[in-house]
Amino acid sequence: xxxxxxxxxAGLAGLVAACELVDAKKRVLLxxxxxxxxxxxxxxxxxxxxxxVDSPEQRRLGIKDSKELAWQDWLGTAGFDRLEDEDxxxxxxxxxxxxxxxxxKYEWLKSFGIKFFPVVGWAERGGSLAGGHGNSVxxxxxxxxxGPGIIKPFVDKVKKAIEAGxxxxxxxxxxxxxxxxxxxxxxxxxxxxxxxxxxxxEKSSRIGVGEFLYFADAVVVASGGIGANLDLVxxxxxxxxxxxxxxxxxxxxxxxxxRMLEITEDIGGRVVNRDRMWHxxxxxKNWDPIWPNHGxxxxxxxxxxxxxxxxxxxxxxxFPGFDTLSTLEAIQKTGYDYSWFILTEKIIEKEFALxxxxxxxxxTNKSIRQVLKxxxxxxxxxxxxxxxxxEDFVIAHDLKELVNGMNKLAGNQLLDFMKIKEQILARxxxxxxxxxxxxxxxxxxxxxxxxxxxxxxxxxxxxxxxxKNWPLIAVRLNILTRKTLGGLQTNLDGAVxxxxxxxxxxxxxxxxVSGFGGGGVHGYRALEGTFVGGCLFSxxxxxxxxxxx
Numbered sequence: 001x002x003x004x005x006x007x008x009x010a011g012l013a014g015l016v017a018a019c020e021l022v023d024a025k026k027r028v029l030l031x032x033x034x035x036x037x038x039x040x041x042x043x044x045x046x047x048x049x050x051x052x053v054d055s056p057e058q059r060r061l062g063i064k065d066s067k068e069l070a071w072q073d074w075l076g077t078a079g080f081d082r083l084e085d086e087d088x089x090x091x092x093x094x095x096x097x098x099x100x101x102x103x104x105k106y107e108w109l110k111s112f113g114i115k116f117f118p119v120v121g122w123a124e125r126g127g128s129l130a131g132g133h134g135n136s137v138x139x140x141x142x143x144x145x146x147g148p149g150i151i152k153p154f155v156d157k158v159k160k161a162i163e164a165g166x167x168x169x170x171x172x173x174x175x176x177x178x179x180x181x182x183x184x185x186x187x188x189x190x191x192x193x194x195x196x197x198x199x200x201x202e203k204s205s206r207i208g209v210g211e212f213l214y215f216a217d218a219v220v221v222a223s224g225g226i227g228a229n230l231d232l233v234x235x236x237x238x239x240x241x242x243x244x245x246x247x248x249x250x251x252x253x254x255x256x257x258x259r260m261l262e263i264t265e266d267i268g269g270r271v272v273n274r275d276r277m278w279h280x281x282x283x284x285k286n287w288d289p290i291w292p293n294h295g296x297x298x299x300x301x302x303x304x305x306x307x308x309x310x311x312x313x314x315x316x317x318x319f320p321g322f323d324t325l326s327t328l329e330a331i332q333k334t335g336y337d338y339s340w341f342i343l344t345e346k347i348i349e350k351e352f353a354l355x356x357x358x359x360x361x362x363x364t365n366k367s368i369r370q371v372l373k374x375x376x377x378x379x380x381x382x383x384x385x386x387x388x389x390x391e392d393f394v395i396a397h398d399l400k401e402l403v404n405g406m407n408k409l410a411g412n413q414l415l416d417f418m419k420i421k422e423q424i425l426a427r428x429x430x431x432x433x434x435x436x437x438x439x440x441x442x443x444x445x446x447x448x449x450x451x452x453x454x455x456x457x458x459x460x461x462x463x464x465x466x467x468k469n470w471p472l473i474a475v476r477l478n479i480l481t482r483k484t485l486g487g488l489q490t491n492l493d494g495a496v497x498x499x500x501x502x503x504x505x506x507x508x509x510x511x512x513v514s515g516f517g518g519g520g521v522h523g524y525r526a527l528e529g530t531f532v533g534g535c536l537f538s539x540x541x542x543x544x545x546x547x548x549x
Contacts, residue, residue: 011041
């Protein structure tokens with residue numbers, strides 16, 4: 001059988017494209033190397049944050065946002081500097097995406113029944129000039145239901161289309177090659193993998209039991225990035241960030257292996273901005289892992305003190321939640337692949353959240369009762385579980401005991417008690433006034449001017465060494481791999497471009513494999529809430545274009 005469109009990958013971008021194609025009455029083939037229980041891909045595991053501009057939720061909280069301000073923030077964050085070549089389409093995609101986020105995105109999501117938690121989060125706060133990196137205002141909209149809540153309407157629609165015979169879904173089908181005829185992509189071929197009983201997210205077998213070959217008028221690659229392929233991450237590691245970390249934890253399942261990038265490149269597709277990637281600096285080793293080397297990211301409020309491996313406090317803008325890439329660069333320059341938070345019980349109970357749908361059962365299960373418990377004393381249950389079982393936590397009722405525990409955990413004697421104490425005392429002296437020269441303390445006071453932060457995100461300013469705020473807590477932070485910012489270069493229809501800059505007939509891409517659009521819509525940095533949103537937008541763009549073809 002010949003299909004109108006074959007889609008490689010049943011993650012969010014592939015699902016959205018399939019939904020658009022079904023609306024256009026196209027005959028669709030959807031292939032996925034994992035089992036049917038993995039439909040939705042990485043988006044299932046996400047916290048569910050979406051970048052929106054001038055939303056009803058923002059306006060209710062008194063946040064004044066605009067498309068112009070969002071575009072200013074995007075440009076200052078992305079730092080596009082390859083406009084004649086690798087960034088030429090990326091910047092066009094960025095402009096289109098900001099227009100979408102400030103325009104029809106909200107109502108489009110609403111039409112699928114997607115709703116948002118009423119408090120808008122403030123991610124990547126910047127810490128530079130107005131025209132530099134970061135969100136000038138809170139824009140991180142958490143989907144009610146987190147990642148599973150985002151994928152559900154698209155999964156449901158695809159499953160109905162499968163039952164109705166409009167989509168043929170082939171799980172455990174791994175694409176190994178594109179079919180070509182006279183320069184045009186005409187289909188896909190590959191290996192049928194053995195049935196797997198692995199749970200969602202667990203590593204599955206790669207034992208082949210057969211082969212397949214399917215023809216289609218167009219093929220959409222929606223296979224994700226390279227985040228779980230640590231060898232490929234290190235190979236593409238940019239020189240500007242120093243030597244690749246020896247130790248990293250993986251923020252994505254093992255199937256995020258980057259295979260389709262190389263396969264697409266082999267038939268002439270152009271991969272751009274390889275050296276741009278988005279890895280987090282606040283990774284924990286998961287005490288209850290699902291996939292190999294499973295890491296969880298702390299989503300921190302602004303109050304924890306951040307020290308390098310030798311006990312030196314980081315300077316602006318390298319504060320918790322302000323500038324991920326700058327902090328990654330600062331950590332790498334130390335020659336060590338880890339750093340430390342030092343904080344109090346008062347800070348952790350209000351300011352720590354964990355990435356991932358499974359780490360936020362209250363939001364994922366849409367339980368208002370459970371969400372309200374977040375305002376009660378003590379950290380949320382998932383945070384408490386990491387405190388009790390996670391290997392990266394040290395808890396003490398004395399600073400010297402804490403520092404000794406940190407050295408023991410690191411397996412060295414790099415941290416000097418008096419050096420740490422003097423830096424914390426210096427910071428604590430700044431807490432006697434609401435005005436200060438310590439920019440992190442200034443940022444804490446500024447954050448609490450936003451009602452959302454004051455209620456649920458930022459602890460009341462206090463002295464770290466005041467015993468009434470104890471116990472003291474130290475957290476070892478690992479580098480956590482996550483997103484590929486570069487990828488297949490595409491035009492605004494999602495057509496994959498060749499080395500000559502012209503579209504490869506019949507070949508398209510969406511989602512992370514295309515750098516979320518154009519081969520790198522984020523440039524060097526992300527504003528957050530833009531990854532899942534990038535999959536939604538790029539999948540929609542490709543699906544609508546092919547639906548009209």
